[in-house]
Amino acid sequence: MKLAIDAMGGDYAPEQIVKGVELARDQYPDIEFLLFGQTEKITPFLKSDQRIKIMQADEVIEMGDEPVRAIRRKKQSSIVLAAQAVKNGEADAFFSAGNTGAVLAAGLLIIGRIKGIDRPGLTTTMPVITKDDQDSFVMLDVGANADTKPANLVQYAIMGKYYAESVMHVKNPRIGLLNNGTEADKGDKVHREVHDLLEQEDELNFVGNVESRELLNGVADVVVTDGFAGNAVLKSIEGTALSMLKLLKTSIMNSGVSGKLGALMLKNAFGQVKAKMDYSQHGGAVLLGIKAPVVKTHGSSKADTIFNTIGQIKTMIDTGSVQNVITYFSEQNVKEETPAE
The missing domain is CATH 3.40.718.10 (Isopropylmalate Dehydrogenase)
Known part of the structure; x- marks a missing residue:
């Protein structure tokens, strides 16, 4: 190799x-x-x-x-x-x-x-923070294509399925479509059409629309979206995590001796939170x-x-x-x- x-x-x-x-x-x-x-x-x-x-x-x-x-x-x-x-x-x-x-x-x-693939999609692995039986999920596209057609999103779902199965070892991964609500009729014309197309794919375990607020709770194993929305969500999650850690650190430093002693006692817990949110342990973004x-x-x-x-x-x-997708x-x-x- x-x-x-x-x-x-x-x-x-x-x-x-x-x-x-x-x-x-x-x-x-x-x-x-x-x-x-x-x-x-x-x-x-x-x-x-x-x-x-x-x-x-x-x-x-x-x-x-x-x-x-x-x-x-x-x-x-x-x-x-x-x-x-x-x-x-x-x-x-x-x-x-x-x-x-x-x-x-x-x-x-x-x-x-x-x-057979019209537009490759950029895939990233994100952490799941509220479930013991799932530590991560994949999302694509997160920036390769700002404008996409419904057929492109269906291809993302298929590629995401194979990636989750082979690299993350998830059997029959749950596929979710990022949308502004969970109902089937939510979203614009493109998202409604994609929802219907994904429902018709017998080989996909499509669980419907998913909202961005539920992503880190493990609502799906593969989240499909266009590159514009995916990149915005990715940066929002990263920015929020960094801001919360900074806010927590500032609050501790400004809370006097008792606050610092309390933080010292919770050092291991803080370490676990940091490790859970550490994107680097999942590797890089893959152009599928x-x-x-x-x-x-x-x-x-x-x-x-x-x-x-x-x-x-x-x-x-x-x-x-990659060969699985080619096949x-x-x-x-x-x-x-x-x-x-």
């Missing part, structure tokens, strides 16, 4: 990328790593080159670069060369903490989408609908998150999650092309 990794992407690259890769190298003896980037900047942080090969990339796509233009103009960038390695069969997956738009563009324009795993993790990711994301990618490859849509294409007798 070979992974093509953009070593120059992210706020703490290449140091934290290299550290995370070495943690994964020591944990997973069956993985080889191709680190794409500027050799002179990567080498000082590399303790051992065992199963790690540095691939020189003269250019770097910066966070502020326009994604598609950068992909087309910076042909020698770490993102482009890593994606090209996957396309050429030299690596099994592409991973970056860099420019999100450029990573998505590289996945779509270089590696290519699966035949591409011919190979394409994974983007947060720009502020450090070594532990890089390590967790590599574990996530390994599971995707081991379980054949499904290939069979659908055959059915559509075969004339009825």
Whole structure:
């Protein structure tokens, strides 16, 4: 198994990328790593080159670069060369903490989408905080496509089902449609149409509309939405969690000695809450609908998150999650092309 990794992407690259890769190298003896980037900047942080090969990339796509233009103009960038390695069969997956738009563009324009899928969707894993038998759920799309058609959302549901089954090991995952109410007739024309289409899919365990306030309570295993709403919900959840933790810390610091003593006694409980809300333990966001795993993790990711994301990618490859989607849509294409007798 070979992974093509953009070593120059992210706020703490290449140091934290290299550290995370070495943690994964020591944990997973069956993985080889191709680190794409500027050799002179990567080498000082590399303790051992065992199963790690540095691939020189003269250019770097910066966070502020326009994604598609950068992909087309910076042909020698770490993102482009890593994606090209996957396309050429030299690596099994592409991973970056860099420019999100450029990573998505590289996945779509270089590696290519699966035949039968109109628009790949960006998938993220979120925590469930109120149930003991469910620790997370997946949501897509969370930013790849702002405008979507009903058929795109149905495809998201199918891809989400296969991802939840293979990577999260959920049997017959519950599929929910993000909406402004749980009733079947809620939402705009598009959402009402999607609801009816999902109800007609016999292979999906569709549980109906779900509201954003219930997401962290485990109302579904897979939540389907358009990229605009999904991205807004994702950022709202992240922002609320950070703000609440900040508010709690400020309140404790301003509550005097008794408050600080109380916080000390509850240190373990606070630690459990922080761990439950820690997105990094779930890995990165996956661009589903591409011919190979394409994974983007947060720009502020450090070594532990890089390590967790590599574990996530390994599971995707081991379980054949992408191949399952390819097989499904290939069979659908055959059915559509075969004339009825």
